[in-house]
Amino acid sequence: MKFKSLFTATALAACAALTPVAQASYVLTFQGVTFTMDVVDANSLSLRIQNALSTTDADWAPATHFGAFSLKDLGLDFSVGNATAVATYFGINPNPTANGVRDDLNANGINDGADCEAQTNGQTGSVCFDFDPDVLLLDDMNFQIDFSQNYTIGANGPHLKVAFVDSQGDKVGSLLSQNLPFTASSTSSSGLASSSGDIPEPSSSGLALLGLGLVGASFALRRKSHQQ
Template sequence: MSKFIRLIAATLLTAAAASSHAGYTHTTQGVSFTYEGVDANTFTLRIQNALDATGNWATATHLGYLGFKGLGNLNAVTAVNVNVTPAPGSSILWTYVHGELTGAGCNSNANSNSICLDATPDLLLTNDLLFTIDLLGNGVDISNATAPLLKASFTVWQDATRNKPAGYTTAGSLLEQTLAPTAVDNGRLPEPASLALACLALAGATAARRRIRG
């Protein structure tokens, strides 16, 4: 293989690797959940179509809890920052514990290697919620997560108050699911911007080779 071909191959491989993030997804009862790793401490979770949920989630109006496991050394987490897009109409306080999410809420367990997040008050659902979650602490590294397990608990509020009313209940079953790799992650498809850079590199290398020959 010539130096020219090796250069192009290396450029394309670098672009593909740089653009590929770990993506995992699951759809159930009409609701889609998509996890994507961002860096060693940060990931995103996208929840879509929650207001159009079917089955025993059909009455859900809010999200009360999220739980995560299988991301890496979560026992090292000392703080969690949660950002939600679109921003909630009212302030949401997110607290976390080392432990599992159960039907009764967050169950503290310091050795569980899992994280449970509690929204206070519960987060009002929309059909497209994007969570950006930063896990802080020495030794935290989620970049090699290969089988993220997601738990989620939806709730029903019978009125529009920002305090849990008398009619507050859990909506249907607790989600507990190991997410599957997305098609993009399986194929390691580079993003359009990375492909454009690779094409520019190819064009530049071709032009340089022609000048040398000329």
């Protein structure tokens, strides 16, 4: 009876690890660069930027670094005193972070170290992240944004603004300011936009767990037969 309970619990745990989670994706390709935003959970989003370094578009091609980005149309209320937002870039070790401020990017006011300046009057309804130092531009860049409150993506999708800069922190080309259109509700075992190759996918973990359970069951049966 103990063996049966153990096997059942192991199988259930493996199935739970294999169960996919619904995930909404918002994708925009603009000037040769693809921006993908995925829902991670009720208060986290992931942002993936692809082909930013290799784009041949004359507007952004001279860029060497990623300066800042802002998000709005998420139903966030940053007038609340303890509201926080943190963006983490996964690309180098240690992973750099940027604390969000209640602000928006302005195409005419971008300069190194002052891309985002907290608004003191009124509520902008947006949150801005400024990485200091600027992040070296790559063709595949992954960020996770964690809010202290739940968000609600508007019907037109999240509005994203991105500033690409040169090695001096000066804006290169035009400021991206676009809604990311809803693309699909996909399924993902992890709920993340992308997974590091160093971390096993949950589906692989589930199969490994199931395999360990079956090996244990085999030993238990063999031991029981010897005892009889």
